[in-house]
Amino acid sequence: MRKIYIFFLLLPFSIWSACDKSNDPSRVVIAGGSITEIVYFLEYEDKLVGIDVTSNFPEETSEIPSIGYVRALSTEGILSLKPSLILGEEDMGPPLVINQLKLTGMDLKIINEDRSAQGILEKIECVSKILGITTQERLNKIKNLTRDINLLQSIAKKNEDKDIRIMLILNMQGTSPIVAGQNTSGDGFIKMVGGKNVASNFEGWKPISSESIIAYDPHFIIITERGMSSFSDIESLSNTTALKFTNAAQLGKIYSEDGMAMLGFGVRTIKTALNFAEIFSK
C-alpha cells in the first residue's frame, strides 16, 4: 500500500520533467554537461546559444557563451541570450533562479537523471523528443551505442559474479582521498561496470582515512584525471601512504580517467564503462 502512495507522490515529478516536444527549439541554452554531450551527439549543436561550465566536451563547446556554473546560474544572463528553450540537469540551480525563469514563461525543461546505461538511453530519447528529432533518426544515431550497451551489460553481468572490489577517487584532499560513497555518480559508474563499490557504508563523496582504505582493500582503484594532476604519474600516486598498502597499488591496478567521460553520464560514459568493464573482466 505504501509503495502505491510513494508512486503517486513521485508521479508528478516524473511527468513534470516530461520530454514533450518544444514549440521552438531554435535557440537552446543548456545547464549540464551530459545534455550538451547528447546535443552534440544528435548533431544539433548549431542551435546552442549558451552552455554552463560543466559542458566542456567536445572541445568546440569553448566557443559557445558560458552561463556560469550549473548550480549558480543567473536569470538575466540566461535571458540575455534570448533563448527559446532551456534544458537543464536535475542539479540546475539555485532554486530562486529556476523560479524566476519559470516566471518569465520560458520553456524550461529539467531532464531526469538515472545513473545507469538505461538512464543514458532515456536521456537521449528525452532530448531527441524535445528537439523534435524523429524516432527513426534517433534509432539510426544510437545504433552503435546500443550495441556497446549490450556488450557492456553482458560483461558487467559476468563481472558481478567475480566480486570485484573497486574504489573511485575524485581527488586528494591533502593526504586523504575523496571517495565515492553510495548515491554518487561514482557509485553508479561502478555498478555499470559490474563492480562492487568498497565504500558502501556512507553516502556522498567523503574524505577517507588511510586505515579505512586498508580495510576496504580494493582490487582496483580509479581516479579522475583532475585528481591525478597533483601527481607526476600513477607510480607516485600508489606510493602515497593512503594507497600504498592496498591490493590495487601493489599489483599496479590503479587507473586514471577523465572525470566527465566517466561520471558525466552523457554519451561518453558508455564507452568509458565498456573499457573499464573489459579491463576488470581479465
Next chain:
Amino acid sequence: MSFFSLEQKWFKFVKSSQIKLLTFFLIALISIFFLSVTLGSFDFNLRDLLSRKSDSLDSIVLFEIRIPRVLLAAFVGASLGISGASLQGLFRNPLADPGLIGVSAGAALGASFVIVVGSSFFPEFIFGTFILPFSAIIGASFVISLLYIFTQGFGYQGITYMLLVGIAVNAFASVGIGILTYISTDSELRGLTFWTMGSFGGSSWQLIMPALIIISLTVLWLIPSSRKLDLLQLGEPEAYRLGVDVRRLKFKVIISSAVIVGLSVSLSGMIGFVGLVVPHLVRLLGGVNHNYLLPGSALLGASLMMGADLLSRILIQPAELPVGLITSAIGAPFFLWLIFRIRKS
C-alpha cells in the same frame, strides 16, 4: 512633536560641510541606482519600455528581476554600513564589524541547515523560497537571545565581555556549519559554497518586501541614538554621568544591528568587508560624529553595494560572479591601505 525636536538636535550636531557630503552621497546613491537599473546582461531600450512599446519579457526582466535585485543590494549595503558604524561606536573599536557579535554566523548556520538538511525534507515545497531566509532569521534570533542571556540583558559587564561572548558564539556556529558541510552531498556542498560567497540573484518582490520595510524602520529607530554614541566615546561611566542610559543604548544598537544584519545575510548570503570598510571611508571623508556617520554609512554602503552587484552582473556576462568576491576584492586592499595609514600617522 518629539520627532521635530530630534530634527533640531540633528542639525545642531552636523556641520554644514557634512551636510554637503551627505547630499553628495545621496546624489551618488540615486545615480548608481539608475545606472544599475539600466545596465545588465539583458539589453533593452529603457525609453521604449517606458512608452510601452516593447514586449512583455523586457518589462518582466526590468520590474520583476532587476529592480528588486538592485533594491535588495541597496538595502543590504545600507544595513551593513550602518550596523558596522554603530557597532564600531558601541564597542569603541575600529575593527568591529557586523560579523563580530555572531549574528551573521547564526544566520549562516540557519541557512546552511536548510541547504543541507532541508533539501531532503521539502524538495518542491510551496514555500520553498521562503524557507531559507526564514531559517536564517531563526538562526540569527537564536544568537541574539544567546547574547542577551549571557550578557544578562546586554548589561553592565562591559563591552569586552560582550565581544568575547560574540567570539564564542561565532565558534559555536562554525562548528554547526562544519558538521553540516561534512554530512552534505556534493551538490549541497556546492550550494553551500556559493551561498557563503553572497549573491543578490533570485530576488523577488514577495521575498524582499518584508525585509525592506523592517530594515527601513530599524534604521529610523537607530539613527536618533547618534548623539549618545558620540558621548559613549568618552567611556561608559562618563557617558552614564552625562545622562546616557548606556544599557538601553547597548540594547538598541545590538538589537537593531542584529535584526538588519540577520535579514541581510538571510537574503543575500555572506558579504564581507562592507560593514567594516564603509564607516572608515565615511569617517575619512567627513568626520567622526555619529549624526553624520550613521546616515553617511547607510548611504555610502548602499551605493557601494549596488556598484559591486553591478560589477558582479556585467563582468563575466552572461555568467555572474558572487558579489561577496567583489566586495572582498575591493575591501581587502583598501583595508590594508587603512592600516598602513594609521601606522604612519
